[in-house]
Amino acid sequence: MLSPVSLGGAKHRLLPERIPALFFGTAVIAHVIAWAALAFVAAELPYFAGGPGPVLAALHTLTLGVLLCTAFGASLQMLPVALGQSAPTEAVCLVIFATLVTGAALLIAGFAVAGVTLMAGAALPLVVAVALYVHEIARLLRGSAGPLHWFVRTAIIALGVAVLLAAALAANYSLGFLPDHGLFAALHATLAGFGFMGLMVLGLSQILIPMFAIAEPPEEPPLWRAYALAIAALALALTGQGADLAPLTAAGATLGFLAAVQHVQTMRAVVAKRLRRRMGPEFILLGASWVALLLALLAATAAALGLLPATSAALVIILVLYGWLLSILTGVLQRILPFLASMQAARAQVRPLAPTKLVDERALQVHLYGHLAGLGAVAAGTAVAVPELIIAGAVAGTVGALGFAWFALTVLQRTRRHLKTHALERLSPS
Template sequence: MTVASAFLGGASGRLLPASVPLRFFGSAVAYHVLGWLVLAVAPGDWLAFRGGLGWPLAALHLFTLGVLGMTALGAAAQLLPVATRQSPVGARALAWIWGLYTPGVALLALGMGLALPALLALGGVAVAAALATWATLAAKHLRGARGMPGVCAHAWSALASLFVLLASALLLAAGWLGWDVPGRQLTLPLHLLFAPFGFMGLLALGLSYLLVPMFALSRPPRESTQLASCACIVAALLLAGAAVFGVLPDLLHALAWTLGATGVLLHLHLMRRALATGMRKELGRSFVLVKLAWGALLATLVLGGVLWAGLALPHAEPAFGLALLAWLLTFVLGILQRILPFLAALHAAAGKRRGPTASMLTHDKALHVHLRCHLAAIAVLALAIVLDAGWLARAGAVIGLAGAVAFSVFHLHLLRKLRAAGV
């Protein structure tokens, strides 16, 4: 049985109210625009940013918490019931989480941009409370899981990483407030490790085992290989976390990178097989983005190895940051433009003989513009890093902003169609 047939077979009992995931996805679209807008208009040369508060840090968190985090919360809330073969729970709690998380991200980013630690801390507490509540709901699903052990293993590992992320983030915020907390030389590396690779990375990899076969109409990837990939990545995170505290010799540093690389390569092997064996071969521009995101993941892996080895490669650190953001952001945008019409069509068809199809809910021209602008923005930013040209970086942000606006046009078109269908 394919993942798609399993999902559709239990759709009536597993769908959250349409307003719940659409709230999260709509906020992600809005924060996508805001992230590029901040990079485009913020004063100063953000290529020269090397830490501390400021608008570059605010833009980064608009992308990570605003786009990636918001999408992860909405997607996992709907998809974990599928993975665990349970009815969804907590629709009211999810609405409360969205109501706390959305302004929390805005306050956090504003506090960072204006260098106001009190405002940053207020937003950070709201975000942490929302994420902790969401994690409780996710854990409730996972405890009763009756299927997809690979997806569940990634989700459990992502939840564990989330609490490391939250602890390190709150300690960093407390440090900016002037409190006596452990040094940034420990908390900042842990945050930079467990936020993108632990929480968001593992969740993206785990949900891929559900989403990619569902859209490609293929069988689920081999569970044993999913679990092996997860085990390698978790072991790499643990070793890298221990290295932050200086308790590992250099040989184990290399082992951490090797395990992480092995886990990633196993994952990409399973994704390639899912696409190759799927009944649907033409997956459109959304999977152009997904495949390019996988390429950015490989680039992240290579550049991470260069940095870990201490090799003197010019511009390696900012290039690593760009590759990391390109991987997660490009993957999320590719999946989002696929899952939004899919879920919307399921809701629109509920109780009707014929409802709008996913293609009818999609604004194809807007997504075409977005694809071109998003790829051009990443390319221009990469060139700006190589040339160390601040003006070129700003031009890349303007192009990214144009793509984000086009993506929001696609989203608004979908909402109008849903309203016309009576959803």
């Protein structure tokens, strides 16, 4: 048995198809907006230092619209399969989706116009979405053990705390009760970006990368080492931020770098022993995501020690969000969307549908080049504070995101056509 995912039983643990379609469809649309929005905030982005406004609206279009939607959709779908549990009910998933999207829309609009009521109004639906999601994932983890369990468990705890801090920040605009708003914002960003998204990505990589490469899952000891380093890094970074002790924050970022090196080594060893010869564009995105993560942590270490110019805070945010997390998530979606569509055909008991038949390679090429060019230009433009470079990067990234939307639409259309044709075949007498 090569993959830790039992594909035989997966059919029975799949969510109704409209659930992943809603989460991933929202992510595909928000992805285009999140890149395009960078063009409109190009002048303010390099010196962004927190606070509501268009920059935070653009960033949360990415974090809530793309990153959370993809992470929620992927984990609600993949964890029941990987852990051998029954999938969450359709009703719960629909409530999570509806509250997440409502809260995200209110928050992004609130940030964009600095509207205190909109931002405060966003907190309740977002807290509900996250509470339900955390509850469902905790249920799926019951009875399991091992590294995947602990990566995911720690990730959902971090998400819970990050969102409570976010709700306090949203209320603070009108009530002004927090002693240090900027500090709470920074803790929220570390917990959401590295704590939730980071640990979830590291955890799900353990199942997804062997599945994509057709390879043996990694051994446990290196996964435990990465977990221990990542937790220690998070604890040090949060303590350093909280106590305003820059050397401690820098030590946290350095340990985070070591955790990332351990993770990359483990995953590269998995890929090296793969059975699948052809490496699709998703592996280039995976490589880019690792490079961005390592650079982000080096930059965060140097920034904490005051060795970098004032643009370094925004640069770290871009490298983490558009570099590391967006690269890996679009890489994962490239494989999950056709895979889920083929499972859907299996569930409908029509003629099997090969995932590769659903993909238009040209669309993926447009995405790959647009994404890489966009990321390079936006990161460089932010570092050297040249808005024109950020605008050029935003345009390239938007073209890439449109390529990604073209890919997703093709998967949808080809699946529908296949289901329709073969359902008719089944009905017609032979």
